[in-house]
Amino acid sequence: MQHFVLEQALNYLIDQGDADIGSLNGKTIYFALDDLPLTLNFICTNNRIFVTTDTSSNADVDIKLKSNVFLSLLQGEEISDLLKQDKIIIHGDVKTAQLLVDLLKSAQIDFEEILSQYTGDVIANQIGNIARNLKGSSNTLNSPIEAIKDGLTSLLISPSKSKLYKNKNT
Amino acid sequence: MENTTHFGFKDVATEDKQGLVRGVFDSVASKYDLMNDVLSFGAHRLWKRYTVASSNVKTGDKVLDIAGGTGDLAIEFRKKAGESGKVILSDINAAMLAEGRRNLTNKGVFGVEFIQLNAENLPFESNSFDCVSIAFGLRNVTDKDQALREMHRILKPGGCLLVLEFSKTDNELLSQAYDFYSFNIMPKLGGIIADDEESYQYLAESIRQHPDQETLKNMVLDAGFSFCEYHNLTGGIVALHKGIKA
Numbered sequence: 001m002q003h004f005v006l007e008q009a010l011n012y013l014i015d016q017g018d019a020d021i022g023s024l025n026g027k028t029i030y031f032a033l034d035d036l037p038l039t040l041n042f043i044c045t046n047n048r049i050f051v052t053t054d055t056s057s058n059a060d061v062d063i064k065l066k067s068n069v070f071l072s073l074l075q076g077e078e079i080s081d082l083l084k085q086d087k088i089i090i091h092g093d094v095k096t097a098q099l100l101v102d103l104l105k106s107a108q109i110d111f112e113e114i115l116s117q118y119t120g121d122v123i124a125n126q127i128g129n130i131a132r133n134l135k136g137s138s139n140t141l142n143s144p145i146e147a148i149k150d151g152l153t154s155l156l157i158s159p160s161k162s163k164l165y166k167n168k169n170t
Numbered sequence: 171m172e173n174t175t176h177f178g179f180k181d182v183a184t185e186d187k188q189g190l191v192r193g194v195f196d197s198v199a200s201k202y203d204l205m206n207d208v209l210s211f212g213a214h215r216l217w218k219r220y221t222v223a224s225s226n227v228k229t230g231d232k233v234l235d236i237a238g239g240t241g242d243l244a245i246e247f248r249k250k251a252g253e254s255g256k257v258i259l260s261d262i263n264a265a266m267l268a269e270g271r272r273n274l275t276n277k278g279v280f281g282v283e284f285i286q287l288n289a290e291n292l293p294f295e296s297n298s299f300d301c302v303s304i305a306f307g308l309r310n311v312t313d314k315d316q317a318l319r320e321m322h323r324i325l326k327p328g329g330c331l332l333v334l335e336f337s338k339t340d341n342e343l344l345s346q347a348y349d350f351y352s353f354n355i356m357p358k359l360g361g362i363i364a365d366d367e368e369s370y371q372y373l374a375e376s377i378r379q380h381p382d383q384e385t386l387k388n389m390v391l392d393a394g395f396s397f398c399e400y401h402n403l404t405g406g407i408v409a410l411h412k413g414i415k416a
């Protein structure tokens with residue numbers, strides 16, 4: 001369910017004009033963290049991003065790394081350095097991978113918190129993070145309040161937060 | 171019997187199903203919203219809200235809501251697509267569509283188009299919509315595969331399909347409670363509030379006959395979608411399938 005939050009945040013960014021996915025359009029990027037049960041496809045299409053857990057179709061670029069390496073990447077570590085140290089595996093165009101990382105960086109999402117969802121339960125913080133990222137907009141259509149309501153709705157209706165459903169295709 | 175299909179737990183001639191389903195929704199149309207709130211304890215509003223939030227619909231998008239009934243999804247899509255977008259509320263049933271029109275007018279929502287259509291045969295050009303949704307409608311459609319192929323056809327590349335539908339919970343306790351509720355309480359409430367126990371008996375039965383999460387996911391992929399994932403809501407009582415056309 002965390003990928004829903006990620007998808008919302010990324011598309012919000014694109015809608016606000018704070019991110020340009022022009023060069024990513026038409027690309028599907030497979031993203032896997034080795035040490036967590038987290039594999040995602042970022043499908044960049046129709047000027048938006050879908051983040052799905054369905055990774056059955058072939059992607060244009062494959063990125064595999066450990067979660068701590070991912071966090072260091074977001075903190076400014078260079079892909080090229082990580083590649084040299086064999087800390088990240090990329091199949092396909094490295095530039096496309098770089099564009100995705102840049103996008104994730106600019107989303108200013110607290111990934112540490114999001115990743116902790118896969119090992120613990122920190123729903124309240126997550127809501128705080130959505131709020132932090134979305135505040136300050138005057139757009140009444142896809143407004144922050146609406147986005148927060150959507151985020152809350154997803155949390156309320158999904159018992160997938162419980163250990164019972166964890167790691168399933170929810 | 172050849173050329174038969176399910177109508178709830180009954181087998182009926184394929185060509186008869188559409189008329190029988192029409193009978194159900196003709197009968198429940200005027201009490202439909204009230205019944206939804208009562209029967210789902212209001213949860214259907216959250217399920218629908220989550221569906222629209224998952225759509226990634228943006229300002230200017232073209233959206234078709236199929237089997238849209240009283241228009242709950244269309245109202246939310248209208249907010250997202252804005253003035254420059256286009257939202258079509260469609261349903262096979264004139265009485266439900268009329269309720270939809272009334273409901274939107276009462277809520278001050280304008281600019282939505284209304285079209286009476288059958289999900290199996292969509293009167294639109296290929297590659298023309300950014301998003302197509304169907305909420306609690308697919309199980310009533312006679313040829314679901316054909317309907318899904320049509321939805322795929324009219325979506326643009328990168329377009330998103332949303333199917334919100336009752337599904338299967340894998341929690342034994344929840345499943346038993348839900349069975350008891352839907353077969354013993356739901357039809358009775360339908361009798362009391364909408365004066366139509368039989369229609370609500372059909373609704374309970376049709377929910378049980380609907381494909382489970384994995385089966386529906388494969389149907390979506392077979393219809394031509396490149397990606398499909400589902401999210402279980404309320405423990406799998408309801409599931410949202412999201413398909414993306416490459």
Ligand SMILES: C[S@@+](CC[C@H](N)C(=O)[O-])C[C@H]1O[C@@H](n2cnc3c(N)ncnc32)[C@H](O)[C@@H]1O
Binds near residue numbers: 240242
């Ligand atoms: C349970 S209602 C759902 C209404 C609305 N989407 C909602 O979630 O409240 C099912 C709707 O499906 C419509 N329907 C049944 N068969 C259909 C078909 N083949 N094509 C289009 N709509 C159909 C019915 O008329 C009815 O309005």
